[in-house]
Amino acid sequence: xxxxxxxxxxxxxxxxxxxxxxxxxxxxxxxxxxxxxxxxxxxxxxxxxxxxxxxxxxxxxxxxxxxxxxxxxxxxxxxxxxxxxxxxxxxxxxxxxxxxxxxxxxxxxxxxxxxxxxxxxxxxxxxxxxxxxxxxxxxxxxxxxxxxxxxxxxxxxxxxxxxxxxxxxxxxxxxxxxxxxxxxxxxxxxxxxxxxxxxxxxxxxxxxxxxxxxxxxxxxxxxxxxxxxxxxxxxxxxxxxxxxxxxxxxxxxxxxxxxxxxxxxxxxxxxxxxxxxxxxxxxxxxxxxxxxxxxxxxxxxxxxxxxxxxxxxxxxxxxxxxxxxxxxxxxxxxxxxxxxxxxxxxxxxxxxxxxxxxxxxxxxxxxxxxxxxxxxxxxxxxxxxxxxxxxxxxxxxxx
Numbered sequence: 001x002x003x004x005x006x007x008x009x010x011x012x013x014x015x016x017x018x019x020x021x022x023x024x025x026x027x028x029x030x031x032x033x034x035x036x037x038x039x040x041x042x043x044x045x046x047x048x049x050x051x052x053x054x055x056x057x058x059x060x061x062x063x064x065x066x067x068x069x070x071x072x073x074x075x076x077x078x079x080x081x082x083x084x085x086x087x088x089x090x091x092x093x094x095x096x097x098x099x100x101x102x103x104x105x106x107x108x109x110x111x112x113x114x115x116x117x118x119x120x121x122x123x124x125x126x127x128x129x130x131x132x133x134x135x136x137x138x139x140x141x142x143x144x145x146x147x148x149x150x151x152x153x154x155x156x157x158x159x160x161x162x163x164x165x166x167x168x169x170x171x172x173x174x175x176x177x178x179x180x181x182x183x184x185x186x187x188x189x190x191x192x193x194x195x196x197x198x199x200x201x202x203x204x205x206x207x208x209x210x211x212x213x214x215x216x217x218x219x220x221x222x223x224x225x226x227x228x229x230x231x232x233x234x235x236x237x238x239x240x241x242x243x244x245x246x247x248x249x250x251x252x253x254x255x256x257x258x259x260x261x262x263x264x265x266x267x268x269x270x271x272x273x274x275x276x277x278x279x280x281x282x283x284x285x286x287x288x289x290x291x292x293x294x295x296x297x298x299x300x301x302x303x304x305x306x307x308x309x310x311x312x313x314x315x316x317x318x319x320x321x322x323x324x325x326x327x328x329x330x331x332x333x334x335x336x337x338x339x340x341x342x343x344x345x346x347x348x349x350x351x352x353x354x355x356x357x358x359x360x361x362x363x364x365x366x367x368x369x370x371x372x373x374x375x376x377x378x379x380x381x382x383x384x385x386x387x388x389x390x391x392x393x394x395x396x397x398x399x
Contacts (some may be wrong), residue, residue, distance in 0.1 A: 001026050001097065004057050005397045006050040009381070010038045012390030014357070015129050017323045018042050019381060020086045022058060028097050030058060031323035031380060032090030034082040034294040042394060050396035058094045065300055077272040077295040088298025089329050089377075096376035103377050104332040107303060114368040115331070116208070117345045118171025118215060119164055120321050121149035124348045126320070133219055135182050147348040157200035159205035165208060168366030171216035171240065171342065176200050178228055181221035189226055194233055201237040213240040216263070220247040220270065224256055231260045231261040241266040241288055246272035248276075251283050258285035269319035272296050274304045281312045288341065292319040294326045299333060306337040315341035324354040324361060326377045331362040331371050343369050357382060 005023040012294045018038035022030040034041055052067055067086060073080030078318045085331070096106040104110050125139025152160040153174040164172055180193040189197070204212055216239050218227065227245040234242075243266040246253045258265055264287025271277055272295060280286055289309040291302050316339055318330040327350065334340040350361050359380045362369045372378045386393050 001028070001057055001059065003053050003056050005395055006045065006053055007393065007395045009386055010042060010043055010391075010392050011385065011388060012087065013128075014323070016127065016351075017087070017092055018045075019323075019325065020045060020083075020090050021381075022053065022087070022090045022094060024058060024094065028094055028096070030090035030092075030094030031325055032086035032088070032093065032298075033323050033329075033379060034086040035322035035326065036050045037079055037082065039392075040079045041083045041086070042392070044079050045087070046190070048080075049083055049087060054396065054398050058091050059098060061088065061091045061095065061300055064091065065297070074273065076276075077270055081297060082270045082295060085294045085296065085298040085301075088300050089293060089325065092299045093376040100375050102332060102371060102373055102375065103299070103329065104371065107299065107333070107336040110335045111340075112335055114370045115211075115334040115340060116171070116342045117169065117364060117367060117369045118173060118213065118342055119149065119169050120173045120217075120344055120346045121153045121160065122321060122346050122348055123148040123150040126150060126346075126348070130320075135179055145348065145352055147351060148300040149346075149348055153200050156203075158203035161204045161208045161212045167212060167347075168368075169347075170211065170367055171213040172204075173217050173243070173344070174200055175217040175219060177216075178219055178221060179383060180352070181219075181226075184226075186222040186226060187225060189230065194230070197230075198233060198237075199308045201239070205237055210238065214238075215240050215243060215266070217243045218245045220244040220268070222246055224253050227257055228260040231257065231263075235262045239263040243290065244268050244270065251279055254280075255285050256284050264288055266290050266317065269295060273301055274308055277305045277308060281309060281314060286312070286314050289314055289316045289317045290319050292322070293329050293333065294322060295319075299329060302333055303337070306333075306339055310339040315339050317342050318344065320344045321346055321349075324358045325377065325379060326351075327354070328358075328360075328362055328371065328377050331369050332377065334369070335371065345369065357385065 007021040020032040096103040122142040131137040176197040181191040181225040241264040269292040334343040
């Protein structure tokens, strides 16, 4: 089997996503995906990656990954890493299809048939356009369906928690501190802003008590003193974890934050490759290793990260607030990795716009997720996407 073409597809409506399809001489096609900087990733894939893929046996995943790591671009989750991650996901999709088994089996078998999920409380249009991670890109305003969960956690967190519990979902992630962080550059939060940001936690605990685990997302926006102050203020609400309270460019800062937090530290979707997680685990304050398959190097590197975390007795929790292919790949990974504690999901996404793009999705039932036994990832792009007027398609073939 040989790779005969490398194809990318992106859509103007979903400006952060780029898909990769690896075509082979046996007619099988592997599908991958990554998120943010879609046009830049597209350029990298065709200018740098495609010449190293064409003519190669796609089953030689480790050899290909080794050859894609260049002199630059391997340290963080930049364009090179995101492109390589999408390629790796596509290679594993092909590998599963070649063997006739799901990716969760191809990785070495499943450790479970279902995994617990929590709901990231985003709405339908959250981070939809290329402004990326910013309050202005939260997509609040007009309702597009019953799960405008970002507006709900800001204004009706008690009702939101009850709604999730009715579906069997016992974990929810919210980020009410971001507004203040943007105002001050993470330097400070006023007493009034702190009081307002704590209101959702107060409402949730009054409505459902301890039945709901509350994950707090900080998006790496805070400087250390303000982050410590917020952590102390959250103590009475018994939050489940604090995610990326400071930027992950100084693990010493994370160690200084830890004594102020009663919750586990969760980090970080922004880290890439095993060496970064090695340093995080070595701090001694890691509570959860959160990785994003489309930013950390793909399924191959995620498996190594999970193994390393397991040696430290630390669970992993795959990130997902991006696109449907990464969601599916993450669920396969969570069913495989025996130290996967919980899988992120966004009900506004998997009941909403994900369905406009792909043929199948993971099954979310009573707070747990499973996937089908279809070969590979078990997901394909809908056939008419490339014909959309906002579609950009590029294909690299041998000269």
